[in-house]
Amino acid sequence: MKVTAIGTGYVGLVTGACLAEMGNHVVCLDVNPEKIRILNDGEIPIHEPGLLEVVRRNVAAGRLQFTTDVDLAVNHGTILFIGVGTPPDEDGSADLQYVLAAARSIGQRMTDYKVIVDKSTVPVGTADKVRAAIADELGKRGLSDMAYAVVSNPEFLKEGAAVEDFMKPDRIIVGSEDEQATLLMRALYAPFTRNHDRLIVMDLRSAEFTKYAANAMLATRISFMNEMALLAEKVGADIEWVRRGIGSDPRIGYSFLYAGAGYGGSCFPKDVKALIHAAQGEGILLRVLTAVEEANERQKILLVDKVVARFGADLKGHHFAIWGLAFKPNTDDMREAPALVIVKELLARGATVAAYDPVAMPEAKRLLADAKGLQFTERAEQALEGADALLLVTEWKEFKSPDFDQIKSSLKQPVVFDGRNQYEPTLMKALGIEHHGIGR
Numbered sequence: 001m002k003v004t005a006i007g008t009g010y011v012g013l014v015t016g017a018c019l020a021e022m023g024n025h026v027v028c029l030d031v032n033p034e035k036i037r038i039l040n041d042g043e044i045p046i047h048e049p050g051l052l053e054v055v056r057r058n059v060a061a062g063r064l065q066f067t068t069d070v071d072l073a074v075n076h077g078t079i080l081f082i083g084v085g086t087p088p089d090e091d092g093s094a095d096l097q098y099v100l101a102a103a104r105s106i107g108q109r110m111t112d113y114k115v116i117v118d119k120s121t122v123p124v125g126t127a128d129k130v131r132a133a134i135a136d137e138l139g140k141r142g143l144s145d146m147a148y149a150v151v152s153n154p155e156f157l158k159e160g161a162a163v164e165d166f167m168k169p170d171r172i173i174v175g176s177e178d179e180q181a182t183l184l185m186r187a188l189y190a191p192f193t194r195n196h197d198r199l200i201v202m203d204l205r206s207a208e209f210t211k212y213a214a215n216a217m218l219a220t221r222i223s224f225m226n227e228m229a230l231l232a233e234k235v236g237a238d239i240e241w242v243r244r245g246i247g248s249d250p251r252i253g254y255s256f257l258y259a260g261a262g263y264g265g266s267c268f269p270k271d272v273k274a275l276i277h278a279a280q281g282e283g284i285l286l287r288v289l290t291a292v293e294e295a296n297e298r299q300k301i302l303l304v305d306k307v308v309a310r311f312g313a314d315l316k317g318h319h320f321a322i323w324g325l326a327f328k329p330n331t332d333d334m335r336e337a338p339a340l341v342i343v344k345e346l347l348a349r350g351a352t353v354a355a356y357d358p359v360a361m362p363e364a365k366r367l368l369a370d371a372k373g374l375q376f377t378e379r380a381e382q383a384l385e386g387a388d389a390l391l392l393v394t395e396w397k398e399f400k401s402p403d404f405d406q407i408k409s410s411l412k413q414p415v416v417f418d419g420r421n422q423y424e425p426t427l428m429k430a431l432g433i434e435h436h437g438i439g440r
């Protein structure tokens, strides 16, 4: 099939590359010429395991191309995915300007039947707005009779596992009220659905809502566990045992029960906010989600609270090592990363910081360019030199079994704030390391 992916970010690029992998002919469009230049040079603008190989293979096979040429892109695909950003507006609502601009650019150019697919995370009712924007542009061209369908197909991939998630999805949600479009979507996704019940077709609004409800549920589980961890710590329980104990109940399950330094990323924080905002518009206060967000704000600063409890509120003259800056491992994405809050707060309290991340440092340097007292080190061990303590913020694999002797000898005193519960407290005790975990 001929497919166009509008937007070459995490979602658009993965969608385009993985659809090409199954034999489709895909054109990826972006308004950012720098991203398209990088892609046309045979590189990718993001760190995403396995993606570069898929991109290169399909470019070489002539099934995948990148362009800033809107005419070419719109005319190419029968199915056009909109995968542009939907960042939070000042009031927390989803900003639809990029989605609607993409829709208009389609309406300004299309000359035959198209299926326009909202893949971006968008509030309920957006498909109607996309349809209206296209209709408006077609009307201006005197083409009001031209047939097209708008479909909702929210994306559930996780950064750091995006290719794997796209190739082997738990489910594919298609919101469609147009028979021909549903048929095309079923055909497009047939190679990805190991059994048919993985593709769920529903009405448009339910599909749009499903995406927010999924992220809200996952964020709720995390904030719930983070609150349980706060209490566990006070009453002398270990949240890691509690996690295993409750996860074994299939009604609860093991996934997404890890207490930590708070959830970040480009999705949970913005989608929780957007859902709260959408509900407000309907006169409903979402009490649970409001608390989920508040709990997460508290959690992001928790490691610093622990540092303050140990070293005092005024951290002048203190120096700290930070391992991990990305909002989660296997990505260079720093959006809403807890590390940003932690670094800024330590610096504001007068401390100096040496930070290391395997891939997110270029992005961290960009975002923290004005931060005084912050240095980045080329290797993890260098960050430890002369620090009062180590703060583990992102659980990259290379931090899982570090050289604890080196940690002890490099730090001024052997203190570790383990923001992702990576180290066993009993082992730390045996090694003579003062260990501050989350909820243990």
Ligand SMILES: NC(=O)c1ccc[n+]([C@@H]2O[C@H](COP(=O)([O-])OP(=O)(O)OC[C@H]3O[C@@H](n4cnc5c(N)ncnc54)[C@H](O)[C@@H]3O)[C@@H](O)[C@H]2O)c1
Residues within 6 Å of the ligand: 006, 007, 008, 009, 010, 011, 012, 029, 030, 031, 032, 035, 083, 084, 085, 086, 098, 101, 102, 105, 119, 120, 121, 122, 155, 156, 157, 158, 159, 266, 267
């Ligand atoms: N990042 C994720 O893990 C993830 C997962 C599922 C869903 N989502 C959702 O998918 C959407 C995209 O997220 P992302 O992380 O890929 O965003 P991103 O910011 O990485 O990429 C968006 C891209 O769209 C481009 N763009 C903007 N307007 C355009 C236009 N009119 N025409 C062509 N290109 C345009 C931008 O230049 C940018 O490259 C968001 O709604 C997000 O919530 C993201």
Ligand SMILES: O=c1ccn([C@@H]2O[C@H](COP(=O)(O)OP(=O)(O)O[C@H]3O[C@H](CO)[C@@H](O)[C@H](O)[C@H]3O)[C@@H](O)[C@H]2O)c(=O)[nH]1
Residues within 6 Å of the ligand: 121, 155, 156, 157, 158, 159, 160, 215, 218, 222, 255, 256, 257, 258, 259, 260, 261, 262, 263, 264, 265, 266, 267, 268, 327, 328
């Ligand atoms: O048990 C857990 C699991 C995750 N996290 C944190 O939660 C955040 C989000 O992690 P994750 O969900 O793995 O990454 P994302 O790439 O943000 O993916 C989420 O957001 C995407 C965008 O909407 C969705 O497509 C995915 O299904 C959804 O998992 C990160 O800061 C993690 O550290 C925890 O603290 N504890």
